[in-house]
Amino acid sequence: MITAGIEFDAGAPVVARKLIGTLLLWKGVGGIVVETEAYDESEPASHAFAGPTRRNAVLFGPSGRAYVYLSHGIHWCLNIACREAGHGAGVLIRALEPTHGIPLMMKRRESADLRLLCSGPGRLGQALAVNASVNGRRIDAPPFVLAASTAAPRTVRGVRIGITKATERVWRFGLMGSAYVSRPFS
Numbered sequence: 001m002i003t004a005g006i007e008f009d010a011g012a013p014v015v016a017r018k019l020i021g022t023l024l025l026w027k028g029v030g031g032i033v034v035e036t037e038a039y040d041e042s043e044p045a046s047h048a049f050a051g052p053t054r055r056n057a058v059l060f061g062p063s064g065r066a067y068v069y070l071s072h073g074i075h076w077c078l079n080i081a082c083r084e085a086g087h088g089a090g091v092l093i094r095a096l097e098p099t100h101g102i103p104l105m106m107k108r109r110e111s112a113d114l115r116l117l118c119s120g121p122g123r124l125g126q127a128l129a130v131n132a133s134v135n136g137r138r139i140d141a142p143p144f145v146l147a148a149s150t151a152a153p154r155t156v157r158g159v160r161i162g163i164t165k166a167t168e169r170v171w172r173f174g175l176m177g178s179a180y181v182s183r184p185f186s
Contacts, residue, residue, distance in 0.1 A: 003140035005148040008063035008082045012038035012089040015082040017173045019091060021153030025145040026078075026128045029101030031118060032149075034178040035094035037160045038171040039079075041087040045166040048088030058136050059088035066144070068125075068135040075122030076130045080139055094161070094172070095119045097180040098127070120182040156185040 006018045016038035024030045039046035041059075052060045058067040059081050067079040067090050079090040096118035098105055105117050105127035118124040125131075139146050154176040159167060161183060174181045 003146050011084040012040045013171050016091040020155045020173050020175050021149030023147040027143040031096040031099040034097050034175040035181040036173050037092040040089040043166040045163040059090050064139050066134050066137045076125035077121040078130050094121050095182050158185045
């Protein structure tokens, strides 16, 4: 699947980097992707590591689908499934620069701090009102919008955040200089 100039039948790190700078909207609300993390079936930090289950089935299905899960019983997290060589992988959308539906996102988050509105996967999920009903939906079809960046974004990379396994993987990607990432890149 190709959408917004991104081939989702590719390795998760490739897809994660290419998503930086794209416009991502859910029901008209969202912004510019400024931070992502890649996860692959071959490494133990991935939800796909143990193979297909009812919870992670989207990661093993067609690429370009939303994989949504509840983290710590509190936060809905938005990922995009991608496939390379027939195995499960996905990209966690960690942060957006809010551009569309800002008043609604502020209401949902009960926050007026634009910088923190979608900074981190839990905040992003709450601001976009992502929940289990989003799981499995195509990201190239309404009510999603995924549009290519008008300029080639400058990206940075670093280690993933909040994991205890495969911590050496430099699979976190961000938009250079963005004030909207969940944590600064070193």
